[in-house]
Amino acid sequence: MIEKIQIKEVASYDSTGIEVNLSKINYIYGSNGTGKTTISELLRNGDNQKFSSCNIEGKQGSLDFDLFVYNRNFVQENFSIHKNIKGIFTLGKESTEILALIDGKLKDAEKHQDRIGNLENNIKQKKEQLEILKTSFINQCWNLKQRYDESFKEAFTGLRNNREKFMERCLNEAANNNSQLFTIEELKNRVESVFNSPQEKVGVIPIIDYDSSLENQSIFKTKIIGKKDIDVAKLISKLNISDWVQQGHRHMEDTDGICPFCQQELPISFKEKLDEYFDETYSEHIQTLNSSIEKYKSDTLGLFERYKFLVNEDTPFVNKEKIASLFEIMNSTFKENIQLLERKSIEPSRSIELNSITSYLEQIKSEVEQANVQISELNRVIDNIKEEKERLIKDIWRFIVEENKSNYENYISNVGRETTALEGMKRSQDGQKDHKKRLEEEAIELQNQLTSVLPSIHEINTLLKSFGFTNFQLAESDEQGNYKIVRENGEDANETLSEGEKTFITFLYFYQLINGSNDQDKVNTARVVVIDDPISSLDSNILFMVSNLINNLKKKVRSRDSNFKQLIILTHNVYFHKEVSFNKGMGNKRQPDETFWIIRKTGNISHISGYEENPIKNSYELLWKELRENPNSITTPNIMRRILENYFKFFGNVDVNEIVEGFPDEDKVVCNSLLSWANDGSHHVNDDLYVDSNQEQNTIYLEVFRRIFINSNHESHFNMMMGKIESEVEENSANDEANKEIQEALAQVAATQE
Numbered sequence: 081m082i083e084k085i086q087i088k089e090v091a092s093y094d095s096t097g098i099e100v101n102l103s104k105i106n107y108i109y110g111s112n113g114t115g116k117t118t119i120s121e122l123l124r125n126g127d128n129q130k131f132s133s134c135n136i137e138g139k140q141g142s143l144d145f146d147l148f149v150y151n152r153n154f155v156q157e158n159f160s161i162h163k164n165i166k167g168i169f170t171l172g173k174e175s176t177e178i179l180a181l182i183d184g185k186l187k188d189a190e191k192h193q194d195r196i197g198n199l200e201n202n203i204k205q206k207k208e209q210l211e212i213l214k215t216s217f218i219n220q221c222w223n224l225k226q227r228y229d230e231s232f233k234e235a236f237t238g239l240r241n242n243r244e245k246f247m248e249r250c251l252n253e254a255a256n257n258n259s260q261l262f263t264i265e266e267l268k269n270r271v272e273s274v275f276n277s278p279q280e281k282v283g284v285i286p287i288i289d290y291d292s293s294l295e296n297q298s299i300f301k302t303k304i305i306g307k308k309d310i311d312v313a314k315l316i317s318k319l320n321i322s323d324w325v326q327q328g329h330r331h332m333e334d335t336d337g338i339c340p341f342c343q344q345e346l347p348i349s350f351k352e353k354l355d356e357y358f359d360e361t362y363s364e365h366i367q368t369l370n371s372s373i374e375k376y377k378s379d380t381l382g383l384f385e386r387y388k389f390l391v392n393e394d395t396p397f398v399n400k401e402k403i404a405s406l407f408e409i410m411n412s413t414f415k416e417n418i419q420l421l422e423r424k425s426i427e428p429s430r431s432i433e434l435n436s437i438t439s440y441l442e443q444i445k446s447e448v449e450q451a452n453v454q455i456s457e458l459n460r461v462i463d464n465i466k467e468e469k470e471r472l473i474k475d476i477w478r479f480i481v482e483e484n485k486s487n488y489e490n491y492i493s494n495v496g497r498e499t500t501a502l503e504g505m506k507r508s509q510d511g512q513k514d515h516k517k518r519l520e521e522e523a524i525e526l527q528n529q530l531t532s533v534l535p536s537i538h539e540i541n542t543l544l545k546s547f548g549f550t551n552f553q554l555a556e557s558d559e560q561g562n563y564k565i566v567r568e569n570g571e572d573a574n575e576t577l578s579e580g581e582k583t584f585i586t587f588l589y590f591y592q593l594i595n596g597s598n599d600q601d602k603v604n605t606a607r608v609v610v611i612d613d614p615i616s617s618l619d620s621n622i623l624f625m626v627s628n629l630i631n632n633l634k635k636k637v638r639s640r641d642s643n644f645k646q647l648i649i650l651t652h653n654v655y656f657h658k659e660v661s662f663n664k665g666m667g668n669k670r671q672p673d674e675t676f677w678i679i680r681k682t683g684n685i686s687h688i689s690g691y692e693e694n695p696i697k698n699s700y701e702l703l704w705k706e707l708r709e710n711p712n713s714i715t716t717p718n719i720m721r722r723i724l725e726n727y728f729k730f731f732g733n734v735d736v737n738e739i740v741e742g743f744p745d746e747d748k749v750v751c752n753s754l755l756s757w758a759n760d761g762s763h764h765v766n767d768d769l770y771v772d773s774n775q776e777q778n779t780i781y782l783e784v785f786r787r788i789f790i791n792s793n794h795e796s797h798f799n800m801m802m803g804k805i806e807s808e809v810e811e812n813s814a815n816d817e818a819n820k821e822i823q824e825a826l827a828q829v830a831a832t833q834e
Contacts, residue, residue, distance in 0.1 A: 089133040091118040110679030115686035116650040120612035124149035151612035192516035199509040217491040235476040259478040397451040410437040627659035668694040704801040
């Protein structure tokens with residue numbers, strides 16, 4: 081059943097549009113051009129692109145029914161000239177046993193459909209649970225992204241603004257990334273070299289080369305003194321004045337035998353003894369000492385000079401502050417050693433030991449070696465920058481996978497469990513669908529034994545004859561399963577039908593169609609019926625016939641066991657509206673399963689209004705209301721006259737006097753008396769002095785008034801308008817059923833507008 085229709089941005093409906101909430105039976109009234117056909121076309125052809133802004137909502141979201149729409153396009157499509165009419169398949173009446181089997185299989189199929197619906201709800205809930213798990217995992221992955229985004233933004237390129245894509249990458253990497261696991265510090269260092277360092281190669285730092293043996297030369301520890309077997313040697317040694325004597329010896333050359341210190345005359349041969357004491361060996365030692373001191377100075381100063389760039393320049397990967405501190409310590413040590421060596425040079429007999437700079441130099445060498453390793457890596461990376469970036473990104477994602485391991489395992493476990501349950505439900509649902517399909521196919525096979533287009537031909541032809549259309553009928557076409565319209569002699573009548581005839585037979589075809597189907601396998605489906613102005617080209621008597629058929633359809637819609645679920649009627653005809661919307665004993669009150677609407681167009685824009693009661697009223701109805709409620713009024717003659725004239729004139733220019741001629745002789749006087757009284761009251765104002773309206777007289781004439789309707793076979797209309805309840809008579813034969821529909825149609829004459 082359709083619960084709601086929304087129409088906008090099509091035809092005369094603006095961007096706001098209208099919204100129509102529907103019930104079982106719905107009446108929509110509107111003048112021509114107000115937008116009724118747009119509604120019926122939406123229902124008939126809602127998937128058309130022009131209705132893209134419109135919407136049809138089913139009850140509880142379901143639209144599981146067949147929709148039948150009668151409007152002018154239905155007429156054009158089904159009754160074009162030179163075109164056979166597609167046949168209507170209906171169930172035959174030959175075998176109640178087969179019908180019972182069909183009904184049983186369809187009921188079983190409905191049970192499977194209920195199970196399918198329950199499974200659908202469970203599947204929906206399970207999918208929602210999976211979505212909740214997915215959303216939670218997305219958030220967990222995104223938290224990791226935010227935590228490491230600043231450090232690893234290059235690896236997250238293309239994913240930094242998309243939570244779901246980032247999560248999908250996490251899933252993919254967790255399943256496929258088996259790279260070596262690095263620490264975050266290692267990865268950050270590589271990011272620095274691969275992504276953030278200059279893309280130019282850096283020269284390797286020269287290897288530090290220093291002979292540490294220069295600090296440990298034996299000459300520095302050797303006490304350099306003169307020859308020991310000279311007689312003065314003992315005294316010099318005892319007084320430990322070798323260095324002092326050696327200084328004096330250097331100055332004796334130009335003193336002419338005078339002591340350079342005390343200026344006294346030196347003993348004979350004293351110089352020779354000193355020369356012998358400071359012999360060639362002593363001189364060699366002194367020479368060795370001096371050269372060793374010089375080499376130590378030059379080599380150490382050369383070291384400082386070669387590597388001062390480590391302190392003065394910014395060299396990649398070098399801890400400049402640490403190197404500078406070490407060089408400062410070495411320079412201070414070197415200066416201390418120079419002081420020791422200078423003393424040794426003045427006092428060769430001293431034994432000295434230099435402070436070593438080797439330990440500090442080793443630290444510098446270690447820093448340089450580490451820097452060179454990184455420089456070599458940088459240069460290698462620059463040579464293979466593309467491959468290095470790919471490798472680093474893969475290693476970063478391996479790190480992310482490890483960080484996300486517990487979240488991933490929980491997610492995979494939970495999703496696996498829920499997915500297994502979901503797949504089980506889907507398999508069960510597919511099984512139910514297969515069972516339902518099998519039952520429906522079996523029902524169709526049984527229906528094929530019963531369904532035929534011939535009963536529809538018979539039903540439509542019976543209705544045509546009952547309604548007085550005897551000059552044409554339907555016949556089975558040469559094309560199997562189709563109809564054609566023929567004259568009594570068998571000639572094709574399609575091209576010679578009047579608009580009224582074509583419209584009427586089209587409606588009869590539609591009326592039969594909704595009770596069957598153009599498809600053999602759809603004769604028992606649930607259905608919603610939409611009827612849009614079926615009496616546009618019909619005369620008044622056919623109007624009542626069509627109205628009667630629709631009223632019978634209303635009963636089917638209201639029946640609990642019927643496959644008719646809903647009826648929507650659109651019309652611009654007041655009389656037709658009154659006929660199909662009249663409810664016995666309720667006047668204009670709305671039944672709980674009805675809705676009433678009026679469409680109006682203002683400023684070329686269509687609007688719709690709903691009503692709590694039937695909004696269509698006319699003077700004809702008001703005449704009957706006055707007669708019912710105040711039959712003793714002085715205006716009663718005029719009311720009766722207007723009712724008779726309106727009713728029988730509208731019905732077909734029937735002369736009431738001719739109806740009177742059909743009365744028995746004994747009743748003609750009474751009838752003529754009534755007509756004379758009514759006509760007398762219709763031409764002048766009655767004067768209370770001459771007219772005395774009493775209850776007894778009014779009762780007599782009201783009975784005559786009623787008998788006029790009875791003798792014209794319109795008693796049903798009299799009873800309906802006077803608010804009486806008439807009994808329904810069931811007929812057995814199909815022909816009698818058709819006659820009954822005619823009689824009821826004639827009985828429910830619409831209110832005419834004076």
